[in-house]
Amino acid sequence: MPELPEVETVKKGLEDILVNKTIKGINLSGFSLRFPIPKNLVSLASGKKIVSIGRRSKYILFNLSENISLISHLGMSGNYRILSQEESKSYKAKKHDHIIFQFEDFKVVYNDPRRFGYIFITDKDPKDHRSIACLGPEPMSNNFNEAILAKSFYKKERPVKNALLDQTIISGLGNIYVCEALFRSKINPKKKIKQLVYSNGSAKNSLIILKNEINEVIKESILLGGSSLKDFSNTEGKMGYFQNTFSVYGREGELCVSKDCDQKIVRIVQSGRSTFYCPKCQK
């Protein structure tokens, strides 16, 4: 499911309820996620208090007492549900419920049908974990600007669509928001990234626009609680609303939303992933 806005929505939902609560126990389904669930997860996390909950890119970071951290990635289909006290009493684990956290008087369920998600536990700074340390800056952060994009794009041949999905260049974007940001920026997804940078290494105006539109699309989506496609919902099981504002994603064959444009949205495949764009508006 989840790109940065969806993960932020989930993180806020967890934060509201779980901070200062103590994990009393953990039940596992026995299935592996993308990676095996760490053998010491149950013993190390049980009895610890959740001191704070953070997010880095698409990762949710649970900071527990005694400097233990859980690093959680939702993959494509992972989700957390916070059960009410009433629901928790009689709750029977459903299919794909892989981790159930028990608190004093309620439960939190991690469900993941495709098992592409994963969880790590560490007693070191989670920022140094190999999956987090290599991440590029994320939209809306202080160190995300056109200069850093220009540096990554300088003299490089790859299509801008692929580069924006590369989490080491910019982290937090996925297929939906890359397609939407490129449409808003009027940039063709097949455009080579070196074409957005001057030969002296400085950002062209189109790259500055792209940076601004990335920030804008992410900001708007967070305000609407993310996008709900298939199985994404927040920790209360409610859907986000940003999917209602898509201009190109999933709109193959439909009319371009730009004023005075009579083109239909096209779907192509780049690096094995669908790209949606308007061939007339995006040059």
Added chain:
DNA sequence: ATCCCCACCTGGCCGC
């Protein structure tokens, strides 16, 4: 070094 492809999974949908 850079970049693409594939595998990892299940489920939903579409056409026959």
Added chain:
DNA sequence: TGCGGCCAGGTGGGGA
């Protein structure tokens, strides 16, 4: 109704 094929929001390892 059933079955095969295709599609899906992500990532990291291997190989070109």
